[in-house]
Amino acid sequence: MSQSREEDKFGGHFRDRFESWEDAPPADGWQKLNKSLDAEDNSRKKWYALSVVALLLLIGGGYYLLDSNFINIGGGATTTVMSNSNNDLLLEDVSNTSVSSDQADGDMPSSDCASEENDFANDNISLQTQNEGNESPESDGTVGDIPGNDKGKAAQPPSAEVNESSIFLSNSSNDDKNSKGEKRSKSGINNTKAKSERYTLNAQKTVRGDAYAGNEKIFSEKSETSSEKKTSSEEELVPELVNDASKSDGRRNTAAYFDSNKTSSSAEAGASELKSSKTGNNDSSTSGLEKEDKNSPIISYEENSGIASDDNHNKNSKEEQTIEKSSPLSIPDSLESEKTEELKKEKLKDEELKQEKEEQNKELKHSKWSLLLGADVNYSFKHIIPQNDLLYISSVDNMNELSLKNAGYEISLSARYKLTDRTSISGTVSWLNTRDNTSYTYTPLVADSVEVINVSPDSFDVNTFMNVSHNEVQNSTNYVGLSVGFLHKVRLLSVERSLFADFRLMKVVSSKTDLNKSGHLFDRNSTIGSVQVGVENPINIHRFQMIISPYFELPFSSLYSSKSVYQMKGSRVGVSLGIPLNIGH
Amino acid sequence: MKEDLIKGCRKNSRKAQEALYREYAPKVIGICRRYATERDDADDIFQEAFINIYSSLKKSKEEIQSLEAWIRRISVNTAINYYHKNKKYADNLSIDYAKGQDYNQEYEKILSKLSMQELLELISDLPLGCKLVFNLYTIEGYSHKEIAEKLNISEGTSKSQLSRAKNIMKTKINHSNKVRYESIA
Known part of the structure; x- marks a missing residue:
C-alpha cells in the first residue's frame, strides 16, 4: 500500500511538470510543414487531374460507343430510310x-x-x-x-x-x-x-x-x-x-x-x-x-x-x-x-455503291487507331515476406484460399495504334482494385514479460513470456494505373488471337484495412510497377464483337512497404472483357 | 476563434493551418520530445503529428469539444505509430536493471529539485518500450489495458515495463552526482 503511494508520488512529479509542458518548436518547423503540405496538395491535384482525364476518356469512350452504335443503327436506319425514302420519293x-x-x-x-x-x-x-x-x-x-x-x-x-x-x-x-x-x-x-x-x-x-x-x-x-x-x-x-x-x-x-x-x-x-x-x-x-x-x-x-x-x-x-x-x-x-x-x-x-465507298473510307480511317473499353475481375495470390522485426509470423492460415475476399476488379480504357497488320502498340488508363484477406498467427519477438528466477551471487535464470496471437486482415487498395504495351496477332487453334504484354505503373489512390484488431500496420507502397501478359480472344455475340483476355500480372515490388507487418509480392490472374471501338469517323 | 481555426483547416486554408500551428506547436513538440529518444526523432514525430492533425480535421466532420485534448491525442497516437514504424527499440533486457534493488528512499526530495531538462533526460534515456509505457501511464493517464491495446502488448507487459522504467529512473537518480550530493547533504 505504502509502495503504491510512493509510486504515485513518483509519477506525480512527472505528471505535474510535464502534463502541459511546452517547448520551442523547430525554427523551420512551419516551412518544412508548409512544403510537405504543398507537396501533398500537388500530388493530390495531379492524381485528381489524372483521374479526371481517365474519367473523361471513359466518358468519351462510352459516348463514342453509344455514338457509334447510334451511327450503326442510324446507318442501318438511314439505309432503310433512304430506300424507303427513295420509294417515297419515287412514289412522290x-x-x-x-x-x-x-x-x-x-x-x-x-x-x-x-x-x-x-x-x-x-x-x-x-x-x-x-x-x-x-x-x-x-x-x-x-x-x-x-x-x-x-x-x-x-x-x-x-x-x-x-x-x-x-x-x-x-x-x-x-x-x-x-x-x-x-x-x-x-x-x-x-x-x-x-x-x-x-x-x-x-x-x-x-x-x-x-x-x-x-x-x-x-x-x-x-x-x-x-x-x-x-x-x-x-x-x-x-x-x-x-x-x-x-x-x-x-x-x-x-x-x-x-x-x-x-x-x-x-x-x-x-x-x-x-x-x-x-x-x-x-x-x-x-x-x-x-x-x-x-x-x-x-x-x-x-x-x-x-x-x-x-x-x-x-x-x-x-x-x-x-x-x-x-x-x-x-x-x-x-x-x-x-x-x-x-x-x-x-x-x-x-446508293449501294456510295455506301460501299463510305465503308471503304471508314475502314481506311479506322485502320490505324482503335479503343478498347475493358472490365475485368482479378484474383491476388499472396507471397508473404515476414518482416525482420518485432513480430514473428509463425503461420498464414489462408495462404491462397480461393475466396472472393481476394478478388478485385479493374476498369480500363486503352488506345491502340496499328503499326503493321499484325502488331499494335497500346496505352491504357485503368482503375484497379485489389483485395487480399490474410489470417495469420504471430508471436512478438520481444518478450511480453520476464521472470527472474534462481538468483544467486553469480548467476540467475530468466523466464520470458510471449503471447501467441492471431490476426485477420482484409486489405483493399485502389490504384490508378497507366500502362504501355504491345500486341501481336498470331493464329492459335485456328483462330486469330493477340498476344499482349503491358508494363504498368500504378499509383495508390485510396486504401482500406478492415478486421485488423491487433493494430498491425499495413502501409502501402505508393507506386508499384508490374508486367502483364495475356491473350486476347475475339468473340462475336449477335454481330457484337467482344474480346475476352485472360492475363497474368506480376508486380515488381511488394504491395506493402517495409514498415508493414509483412510484405506481399503477390501475382494476379484475371479475365478481362473488352469492347473494341473503332475511331476515326 | 477555435471554431474558425477548425473550419479553416477543414477547408484546407493555409492561413488557418499556420495559425493552428503557431498556437499548438509548443505543446505538440513537448509531447513529441517526451516520446522521442533524440531531438531529431522528436522533430520527425512533430512534423508527422501536424500532418495527421490537418488530415484528421479534413476527414472528420465531428464536433471537437476540446481542440487541445484532441490535438494531444493525435500527437500521442502519432508518437506510438512512430514507435511501431521505426521499431528502433531493441528492448534487450538489462540484467543490471532487472536485478537493481537498491532504491534511494530519498528520491522524492531529489526529484522535486531536478530541472525540467534533467527530468526529460531521465525519460529520454529510458528504453523505448519503457518510455512509451511510462509516458502513457504516468503522464497521459492511460490504463494498462488501454496501453496494452495501443502497443499491442499484454497488460502484464505494460505493468512490468512501467515498473522497469521507474526502477531505471530511480537507479539513475541514485547514481547521479546530484543525487549523491543531495543524499549527503
Whole structure:
C-alpha cells in the first residue's frame, strides 16, 4: 500500500511538470510543414487531374460507343430510310407528276418530265382527236388518228411505236374528250378547265390505280364508254378547240414545266400544231414533226431537255416497244411505273455503291487507331515476406484460399495504334482494385514479460513470456494505373488471337484495412510497377464483337512497404472483357 | 476563434493551418520530445503529428469539444505509430536493471529539485518500450489495458515495463552526482 503511494508520488512529479509542458518548436518547423503540405496538395491535384482525364476518356469512350452504335443503327436506319425514302420519293415523283399535272399550271420539277410526257401526250392526242373528230370523224379511235401534234410527237415515241400505242392513247383521249364534252355541254365550263379536270382525273388514276392491270381495266372500260359518248360530244368540241386560245395556253403552260423560257412562242406552236394536226395521217404528221423539229420552240425545248431528243426517243421507243409488244394494252402509267422502277433500281445501285465507298473510307480511317473499353475481375495470390522485426509470423492460415475476399476488379480504357497488320502498340488508363484477406498467427519477438528466477551471487535464470496471437486482415487498395504495351496477332487453334504484354505503373489512390484488431500496420507502397501478359480472344455475340483476355500480372515490388507487418509480392490472374471501338469517323 | 481555426483547416486554408500551428506547436513538440529518444526523432514525430492533425480535421466532420485534448491525442497516437514504424527499440533486457534493488528512499526530495531538462533526460534515456509505457501511464493517464491495446502488448507487459522504467529512473537518480550530493547533504 505504502509502495503504491510512493509510486504515485513518483509519477506525480512527472505528471505535474510535464502534463502541459511546452517547448520551442523547430525554427523551420512551419516551412518544412508548409512544403510537405504543398507537396501533398500537388500530388493530390495531379492524381485528381489524372483521374479526371481517365474519367473523361471513359466518358468519351462510352459516348463514342453509344455514338457509334447510334451511327450503326442510324446507318442501318438511314439505309432503310433512304430506300424507303427513295420509294417515297419515287412514289412522290409519281404522285407529284400527277399532282403537278393536276395543277396544270404549277411549277413542275424538271425531273418529272418523263411522267409528264405521258400526260402531255394524252393531252395532245386528245386535242388531236378532237380536231380530227371535227374534220374526219371516221378516223376516231384508229391508228390513223395519230395526230401530227408536235407536242404529242415530242412526248411520244416516233411514228411506228406511237401507232401501236395510239390505240389506247386515242381511246383515252376520246374518253377525255367525251368527258370534256359532257362537262362543257352541261355546265359550260371552258376547255382549259375541262382539260385540267382531265388532268385531275388522270392524276387520281395514277395515284389510286397503281396496279397496272387495274389501270388497264379502267382505261379499257373508259375507252368503251368514251367511244359510245364520243359522237354526241365531238360536234360541240371541235369548234371550240379550233377557236379556243386557252387550249394552246394550256399546252404552253404544260410546256412551261419543261422550259419556261420558251413559253412565249407556245401560241404559235399551238397554231402550227393545229394546222399540222389537220393533215390527218401519220406521214404528214411525221413530216410536220420534221419541219417543226427545226422551227418549233417546243421541239427545241425537247432537244435541250434531253428527254425527248432523238436518241432518247429511240431508246424510249425501244423500251416501250418491248413493253407494248408483251402487253398490247399497256398504258402510259405502266410505262411510267416501269421507268420509275428502273430509276429506283438505279438509285438503289448508286446508293449501294456510295455506301460501299463510305465503308471503304471508314475502314481506311479506322485502320490505324482503335479503343478498347475493358472490365475485368482479378484474383491476388499472396507471397508473404515476414518482416525482420518485432513480430514473428509463425503461420498464414489462408495462404491462397480461393475466396472472393481476394478478388478485385479493374476498369480500363486503352488506345491502340496499328503499326503493321499484325502488331499494335497500346496505352491504357485503368482503375484497379485489389483485395487480399490474410489470417495469420504471430508471436512478438520481444518478450511480453520476464521472470527472474534462481538468483544467486553469480548467476540467475530468466523466464520470458510471449503471447501467441492471431490476426485477420482484409486489405483493399485502389490504384490508378497507366500502362504501355504491345500486341501481336498470331493464329492459335485456328483462330486469330493477340498476344499482349503491358508494363504498368500504378499509383495508390485510396486504401482500406478492415478486421485488423491487433493494430498491425499495413502501409502501402505508393507506386508499384508490374508486367502483364495475356491473350486476347475475339468473340462475336449477335454481330457484337467482344474480346475476352485472360492475363497474368506480376508486380515488381511488394504491395506493402517495409514498415508493414509483412510484405506481399503477390501475382494476379484475371479475365478481362473488352469492347473494341473503332475511331476515326 | 477555435471554431474558425477548425473550419479553416477543414477547408484546407493555409492561413488557418499556420495559425493552428503557431498556437499548438509548443505543446505538440513537448509531447513529441517526451516520446522521442533524440531531438531529431522528436522533430520527425512533430512534423508527422501536424500532418495527421490537418488530415484528421479534413476527414472528420465531428464536433471537437476540446481542440487541445484532441490535438494531444493525435500527437500521442502519432508518437506510438512512430514507435511501431521505426521499431528502433531493441528492448534487450538489462540484467543490471532487472536485478537493481537498491532504491534511494530519498528520491522524492531529489526529484522535486531536478530541472525540467534533467527530468526529460531521465525519460529520454529510458528504453523505448519503457518510455512509451511510462509516458502513457504516468503522464497521459492511460490504463494498462488501454496501453496494452495501443502497443499491442499484454497488460502484464505494460505493468512490468512501467515498473522497469521507474526502477531505471530511480537507479539513475541514485547514481547521479546530484543525487549523491543531495543524499549527503
